[in-house]
Amino acid sequence: MPGDIRGGAISFLVAVPLCLGIALASGAPLFAGIIAGIVGGLVVGAFSRSALSISGPEAGLIIVTLGAIQSLGSFPAFLLATCLAGVIQIGLGFAKAGTISNFFPSSVIKGMLAGIGIILIIKQIPHLVGYDADAAEGFALFQPGGFNIIEQLHMALGQLNGVAILIALLSLGVFYAWGHPAFQTSKMTRTIPAALVVVVLGICTNELVRAFFPAWALQGNHLVQLPVPASAGEFLNLFTFPDFSQWNNPLVYTSAVAIALVASLEALLSVEASDELDPLKRKTPTNHELKAQGIGNLVSGLIGGIPLTSVIVRSSVSINAGARNKLAALVHGSLLLVCVVTLPTLLNKIPWAALAAILLVTGYKLARIEIVKAVFAEGIEKFIPFVVTVMAILLTDLLSGIAIGMVAGIFFILRDHYLNAHRVRTAWDSSKDRTRIYVQLGDHVSFLSKARLMKLLKNVPDNSILEIDGTASSYIDSDVVTAIRNFSTAAQQRGIQLIFLQKQDDEFQISRSRSELAMDVFD
Incomplete structure (x- = not known):
């Protein structure tokens, strides 16, 4: 319970600026990102059976969202597409499409986590030195939306901010102290999460600088920037509703399909990755998760939020802070809801440099060298x-990146299938004064095994005994069986005795092609 509360609180602190940044990069109202974060925590958190995954707006949806808003011409029309995307996801859940996640190799999932970790580290460097032009959690060095990390690094080094660097160093120092063996026995380090200390320390440091050196204090986009409504009416005006008059616009349905497919795939991969990080190694029912994500997007679209999905960054932050139950997601959503209503001014005092330190440490834990060594x-x-x-x-x-990794994984699967299609043992049969070649077929002999088997048949020495044993195979493709039987004619001409054994209906079927010299050897 305490770990879940800590995990939810820390992921909430990280989620606030990221929800705003993703909404900004997507061309949507800033508050739409906050709505999606709240719905992801409360609605998806309530319906999901994932123990540790936290949902909300995610950078992988930026391009889809931006393109849909531009093509539809209005944000309310886009909200209708988001609602329909949720309905499609619910349908995918009932169609049991969630099993697609089972076809992703663990090496690709681990590579995804490590890649995200490295990107997180790189993207935090500008924030650590006070360059905060890009608040979105991008996952690529070169993004089609205009974010270029290399250019950002170059610009950041030319715009160093001493106060931001000081806050970053203090924050990293807190993480180092909390992880040092000398401090781990302390009751304080066991009960108070380092990330919470980092946020409080960042606010206090900047406020002290503001009190004594006002010109040096961080302000503007160096801090979190939530909208601050002055009245209940202004707060209600932050919500937008779908334009149902666009129901006959074909572009709405095209956008809905794109959102549903991308959000579903990212959700399944993120949940798979979250399960990989789960210390208790629990497995999320993926079909139910698609339904929960669909309900979340339906609700988010109805009240003015951008699309959401399961987010590995926030999930991993929560796990690292001690979360072990879905309560963390509910705490995350509840704090977003309460604080954007009651404490937006206080949240707007959080420096980006402090949050960058939290994400940098999270990225390091995802991509640490021990993981690379284990995979190697x-x-x-x-x-x-x-x-x-x-x-x-x-x-x-x-x-x-995941698609390219899958291609590499499939290549090695096919390679192993090709190399392990059969095993060959050659011996001299002294009783017959002939070479005996014994071929043991693998468990699953598909058409992919045909090429290597044909090469073997071509190189069988004349006047030898060739026994092909398929009795241990659970499946032999008909193309392979035909190729072996077609070889019998060549075998007779070359004096080769061919014996082919298959398992059929739990009985052994024996096919033989004998030369005149060895006509009754196995009778």
Whole structure:
């Protein structure tokens, strides 16, 4: 329980500026990002059966959202598309489409986590030195939306801010102290999360600078910037509702399908990654998760929020803070709701440099060298897809990177299938004065095994005994069976005795092609 409250509180602190930044980058009203965060915590948190995943607006949806708003020409029309996307996701859940996540290799999932970790680290560097032009949690070095991390780093180094650097150093010092063995026995470090101390310390440091050196204090986009309504009427005006008159606009349905597909895939991958980080190794029912995400997007669209999905960054922040139950997501959503209504002025005092330190540490935990060593120890067939996934995410974007990593993973699956399609043992049969070649087929012999088997048949020595044993195979493709039987004619011409054993209806079926020299050997 205490860990869940800490996890929800820390993920809430991280989510506030990120919800605003993603809404800004998506071309939507800032408050639409906050609405999506609240719905992701409370609505999806209530319906989801994921123990640790936290939902909200996510950077992978920025391009889809931005493009849909521009093509539809109005935000209310886009909200209708978001509602329809939620309905589509609910339908996908009932259609049991959530099982697609089972087809992603663990090396690709680990590569996704490591790639996100590296991007998080890189993207926090500008904020750590006081360059806060980009508040969105982008997942690529070169994003089509205009965010270019390399250019940001170059600009950041030319606009250093001493107060931001001081807050960043103090924040990283807190994390170091909380993780040092000498401090881990302290009751304070066990009960108070380091991230909470970092946020409070960041606010206090900037306020002290403001009191004694006003010109140096952080302000403007160096701080969180929530809208502050002056009355209940202004607060209600922050909500927008769908334009249902656009129901006959084909672009609404096209946008809805795009949002549903991207949000569903990212949700499934994020939930898979969250389960990977779960110390208790629980598994989320993915079909139910699609329904929960669909309900969340339906509600978010109805009250003026941008699309949402399960978010690995906030989920991992929550897990690192001690969350072990879905209560953390509910706490996260509740705090967003309460604080944007009652404490927006206080939240607007949080420096970006402090939040950047939290995300930097989170990124380090996702991409630490021990993970790379562990994947390397599993073998090259796991390590190369892992590295390819990481590099592809860094150079493209999250979904493209995962797709490229999947191609690498499938290549090694096919390679292993090709190499392990059968095993060959050669011996000299002294009783017959002939070479005996024994071929043991693998468990699953598909058409992919045909090429290697045909090469083997071509190289069988003349006047030898060839026994192909498929009795241990649960499946042999008909193309492979036909190829073996077609070889019988060549076998007779070359003096090769061919014995082919198959399992059929729990009985052994024996097919033989004998040369005249060995006509009754196995009778």
